[in-house]
Amino acid sequence: MNPLAIPEIVIRRLPLYLRTLKLLADRGLTVTSSQEIGDRLGITATQVRKDLSYFGEFGKQGTGYEIKYLQEQLRQILQVDRTWKLALIGVGDLGRALLRFTAFEESGFEMAAVLDRDGAKIGRQVGRHTVLDVATLPAVIRERGIQVAVIAVPTRDAQEIADALVKAGIRAILSYAPIQLSLPQHIQVQQIDPILSLQGMTYYLDASQL
Amino acid sequence: MNPLAIPEIVIRRLPLYLRTLKLLADRGLTVTSSQEIGDRLGITATQVRKDLSYFGEFGKQGTGYEIKYLQEQLRQILQVDRTWKLALIGVGDLGRALLRFTAFEESGFEMAAVLDRDGAKIGRQVGRHTVLDVATLPAVIRERGIQVAVIAVPTRDAQEIADALVKAGIRAILSYAPIQLSLPQHIQVQQIDPILSLQGMTYYLDASQL
Numbered sequence: 351m352n353p354l355a356i357p358e359i360v361i362r363r364l365p366l367y368l369r370t371l372k373l374l375a376d377r378g379l380t381v382t383s384s385q386e387i388g389d390r391l392g393i394t395a396t397q398v399r400k401d402l403s404y405f406g407e408f409g410k411q412g413t414g415y416e417i418k419y420l421q422e423q424l425r426q427i428l429q430v431d432r433t434w435k436l437a438l439i440g441v442g443d444l445g446r447a448l449l450r451f452t453a454f455e456e457s458g459f460e461m462a463a464v465l466d467r468d469g470a471k472i473g474r475q476v477g478r479h480t481v482l483d484v485a486t487l488p489a490v491i492r493e494r495g496i497q498v499a500v501i502a503v504p505t506r507d508a509q510e511i512a513d514a515l516v517k518a519g520i521r522a523i524l525s526y527a528p529i530q531l532s533l534p535q536h537i538q539v540q541q542i543d544p545i546l547s548l549q550g551m552t553y554y555l556d557a558s559q560l
Numbered sequence: 561m562n563p564l565a566i567p568e569i570v571i572r573r574l575p576l577y578l579r580t581l582k583l584l585a586d587r588g589l590t591v592t593s594s595q596e597i598g599d600r601l602g603i604t605a606t607q608v609r610k611d612l613s614y615f616g617e618f619g620k621q622g623t624g625y626e627i628k629y630l631q632e633q634l635r636q637i638l639q640v641d642r643t644w645k646l647a648l649i650g651v652g653d654l655g656r657a658l659l660r661f662t663a664f665e666e667s668g669f670e671m672a673a674v675l676d677r678d679g680a681k682i683g684r685q686v687g688r689h690t691v692l693d694v695a696t697l698p699a700v701i702r703e704r705g706i707q708v709a710v711i712a713v714p715t716r717d718a719q720e721i722a723d724a725l726v727k728a729g730i731r732a733i734l735s736y737a738p739i740q741l742s743l744p745q746h747i748q749v750q751q752i753d754p755i756l757s758l759q760g761m762t763y764y765l766d767a768s769q770l
Contacts, residue, residue: 354764359569365759373740390740429762436758443660447653448754453738457755458762497765498758522761524754528663530583530600538764540757544658544734545667547750548646548708549575551732552639552668554564554748555707 360401361428366391367398368424375417383414430458435495437463437520439511440502441471441481444526448502449477462494467507484511491518501525570611571638576601577608578634585627593624640668645705647673647730649721650712651681651691654736658712659687672704677717694721701728711735 384398409415425431464479472483499520508527522538594608619625635641646669674689682693709730718737732748
């Protein structure tokens, strides 16, 4: 099937299902239901079933989903049944926090290069990584076979770094900079901005309690 | 209108519109169009118009939207035309990165308290904040009138902190912990998890280039 034929909002929910299945598996469960998955995520069982039905028939009426099998299928669909190499650009507080984040490796990603522009950081060891000069970006990306990059640089440098990443052949960018990056259509971009999340919540708060 | 009558996905896009309008205003523009907003966000002009039409008639056929007016209206709708007080729990690398993030104040939020459980951090100065003991959470939340909290603690502590926050009267939580928090229905929760964003992108990548 053409991957673009499925609504993006459905795709964005699949990683949530995968994470929920892992949680259930970690607790020793082997079987689950659309109801249980939905309850944990605050969405309806019907929505869960509808989302999964885009990709096939994964459960049985009455018995539910075999967790391990559904995990494997979702990993395949999301293409995280393989390992994608990541580059992290920017080793400030945020970059260091990301380097401590152990979930990458178990979720289909391997931190393969860590770069910064700051001469005081280049050559230093951070965890198991030696910080590389961002000026060597094109060679590092090519030689290490990196496809995905995480931008954790100051806002003012983010667009320049993004442009350099695209030029170096990166195909997906996760950016922590609170600006809308301007990039070619064929580049996947996701942004992490706490303001967007916070402003999406205040809408629902009862301001009379302020 | 009942705030729950509008699809959540529409609400989640409003902060993006607001950020785009700010960008255009910062460049000195005074008028924009659904086409321009949509182009910058990679969504259609029709979608932008449809989303805004839930809340009223903000533009004029042919002349577009007055940026300043639309900003004011969106701020009012999202309830960020006032200031919400934030508590940050956890002053590790991530917490420190968040304390450097200047966008909170200009977006409707004020960092009003910073707490940690680590005796080595309590009492220390981080930026303009003195780190408070997380054991004093209930009193701090009440006395400072804090409504929203940001969780930046290690994963193993996140649920316990979330429970304490709810007990202390917090009504919205932004969590950086990569776990699904279990909380009462009436609490607003948003989670920031780079894995979810990364796995939502790999679906679209051409794995044959691996």
